[in-house]
Amino acid sequence: MLPTTDPREATMLALDRLKIFPLPASVLIPRGYLPLHVFEPRYRDMIADCLAHDRVLAVATLAPGWETNYEGRPAVLPVMGVGFVENDERLANGRFNILLHGVLRARMLDEHAPTHSYREIRAAVLSEIVKPDDRGDIEALGVTLRRLVLDLVAALPNSTARPLARSAAGERDPSALADIVGAAVLTDADQRQRFLEELDLKHRLDLAIDRVSQMLLQVSQPMGGEA
Secondary structure (H helix, E strand, C coil), rough: CCCCCCCHHHHHHHHEEEEEECCCCCCCCCCCEEEEEEEEEHHHHHHHHHHHHHCEEEEECCCCCCHHHHHCCCCCCCCCEEEEEEEECCCCCCEEEEEEEEEEEEEEEEEECCCCCCCEEEEEEEEEEECHHHHHHHHHHHHHHHHHHHHHHCCCCCCCCHHHHHHHHHHHCHHHHHHHHHHHHCCCHHHHHHHHCCEEEEHHHHHHHHHHHHHHHHHHHHHHHHC
16 A cells, blocks of 8 residues: 555655666656656566555656666766656556656755665755745746747647646646646757756746747748748
8 A cells, every 4th residue: 555645745755765767868847747668677677666665756867878888777867857657557568658747856866775676766856946036037937938838829730739728827836837838848858857957947937938939939930931
């Protein structure tokens, strides 16, 4: 039986011994979703233990040069997203499909000596930075981001972005809004890692606004890119 079913509480309790899934190009952003297909034996073991214990898992980005030591314990970037396994499917061949829901940002403090086929670390939660002088700007940036998202959804030719529009329209917390949007619109792994590592809320809102503005410009251009 799980000690708690509250994702935030479970995640905080897991930080002293946190299971990590090191991946080369997948970044979990808080409040975002990350579907994963798990096929390596060591990570199948990890997911089985994760589901039996607290359903908490961190996704760590492999540091440059990981290719030479992938089967071992290659270095990972210290800032990672920690999430809660919201849905899981165990396949007949022993593999898993899981849906990870991002809960918080964390920094790796150290790695535990190996006791399993997979890796576990000790981590600390990272709190965002809100400068007192920036509060007015942050509120204004939140309004701007929400408007841009709604404009983007209206400009798209299909309905794939409607869930994002509903989330953005109903979210009044600028921090939550930035992460919801960033998780949805940032697709490049380096951009997602930069966004994950950005603790200054004003700067993170700027990153989300820049990306949505770029997308809006792209979809608003006439066919062929000519006026």
